[in-house]
Amino acid sequence: MTVATKSSAAPLTTRPQLRPITGLVNVLLSIKPLASFAKSRARKMMIDRAEDMGVYWRKEAAFLSEQNLEALRQQIENPALVYPDYYLTSFHAYDEGNLGWLPATEVEVAARAVHAKIWPEAKERGDQKLRDSFLDVVDRRIDQTQTPITAIVDLGCSVGLSTFRIRDRYPIAQMTGIDLSSYFLAVAMYRAAERKTQLKTVEPDSNQPDIRWIHAAAEATTLDDNCCDLVTLFLVCHELPAEASCEIFREARRILRPGGHLAIMEMNPKSEIYAQMPPYVFTLLKSTEPYLDSYFNLDIEQALIDSGFNSPTIDCNSPRHRTVIARAAETAIS
Numbered sequence: 001m002t003v004a005t006k007s008s009a010a011p012l013t014t015r016p017q018l019r020p021i022t023g024l025v026n027v028l029l030s031i032k033p034l035a036s037f038a039k040s041r042a043r044k045m046m047i048d049r050a051e052d053m054g055v056y057w058r059k060e061a062a063f064l065s066e067q068n069l070e071a072l073r074q075q076i077e078n079p080a081l082v083y084p085d086y087y088l089t090s091f092h093a094y095d096e097g098n099l100g101w102l103p104a105t106e107v108e109v110a111a112r113a114v115h116a117k118i119w120p121e122a123k124e125r126g127d128q129k130l131r132d133s134f135l136d137v138v139d140r141r142i143d144q145t146q147t148p149i150t151a152i153v154d155l156g157c158s159v160g161l162s163t164f165r166i167r168d169r170y171p172i173a174q175m176t177g178i179d180l181s182s183y184f185l186a187v188a189m190y191r192a193a194e195r196k197t198q199l200k201t202v203e204p205d206s207n208q209p210d211i212r213w214i215h216a217a218a219e220a221t222t223l224d225d226n227c228c229d230l231v232t233l234f235l236v237c238h239e240l241p242a243e244a245s246c247e248i249f250r251e252a253r254r255i256l257r258p259g260g261h262l263a264i265m266e267m268n269p270k271s272e273i274y275a276q277m278p279p280y281v282f283t284l285l286k287s288t289e290p291y292l293d294s295y296f297n298l299d300i301e302q303a304l305i306d307s308g309f310n311s312p313t314i315d316c317n318s319p320r321h322r323t324v325i326a327r328a329a330e331t332a333i334s
């Protein structure tokens with residue numbers, strides 16, 4: 001793993017590069033029937049490719065959709081929650097964005113398929129490897145003799161992929177997962193129950209605390225001041241306008257104890273992969289990730305300092321991802 005604080009590659013979006021093919025892609029994407037046709041072709045190709053490498057997309061998503069997830073969704077849903085406007089849009093080529101059963105039942109397989117390409121040799125284990133590479137940086141960067149990690153909040157936890165991997169590293173910490181999608185949280189609760197049953201068979205006396213799931217915005221977690229030692233944001237900031245990321249950093253600072261840490265795992269705008277990506281491919285990517293430009297142009301180090309953190313460390317944990325770790329300044333929130 002390389003340690004990178006700075007890289008010579010400029011963020012992709014700051015370079016003037018609107019070539020004819022990019023313009024053409026933009027025009028095609030603005031014509032609704034063409035965009036829908038392209039989307040459904042791309043979706044079929046992605047699913048077929050995933051299945052070729054052993055991610056049984058259709059079968060696994062169908063299995064999940066047959067479980068009684070709606071009951072779990074109703075249990076977790078906060079009917080008073082007001083969704084931020086930026087959230088109520090299409091993401092990842094799902095018209096319903098993150099608020100529906102199709103995206104919820106496909107998150108796990110999609111993550112395994114997409115992350116299979118990070119390290120060619122890892123194939124469908126790429127997703128786990130990505131999560132582990134993040135946690136390795138967390139282990140290395142946070143001196144637990146100074147700040148023991150006893151309570152963790154995973155913001156934007158989705159169906160729990162990040163939360164469960166973190167839980168496996170910190171088996172007795174208090175864990176909280178927060179997300180705006182009650183559909184995703186329902187899947188997380190289903191998986192948590194499954195994991196609990198498995199744990200009871202191998203370790204009947206296990207005292208592992210249950211994960212607490214909360215349907216809330218990461219900007220307004222509803223948690224107490226100074227209540228945790230580690231806040232994680234795993235692949236969340238690229239789905240946010242920069243101002244929302246900054247608001248979430250301030251909320252993370254509020255709920256962290258002084259000296260606690262915020263750990264962010266994200267796409268690395270300075271990686272060679274994005275710098276060398278043909279602009280029309282980046283345009284296609286942006287058509288499924290509405291806030292990518294905003295994220296790529298965010299000065300994350302400065303934003304963290306402005307939100308009450310010390311200067312962060314930044315490590316490359318994959319050829320195209322970075323882990324940013326910032327320590328909450330010592331002054332307690334009063």
Ligand SMILES: C[S@@+](CC[C@H](N)C(=O)[O-])C[C@H]1O[C@@H](n2cnc3c(N)ncnc32)[C@H](O)[C@@H]1O
Nearest residue numbers: 098156157158161162179180181217218234235
């Ligand atoms: C790409 S997913 C990443 C999920 C998860 N951390 C993982 O590692 O698989 C981003 C998640 O952030 C959630 N999200 C986006 N904006 C949010 C906000 N303001 N508050 C809470 N969750 C948010 C989305 O609903 C989605 O589940």
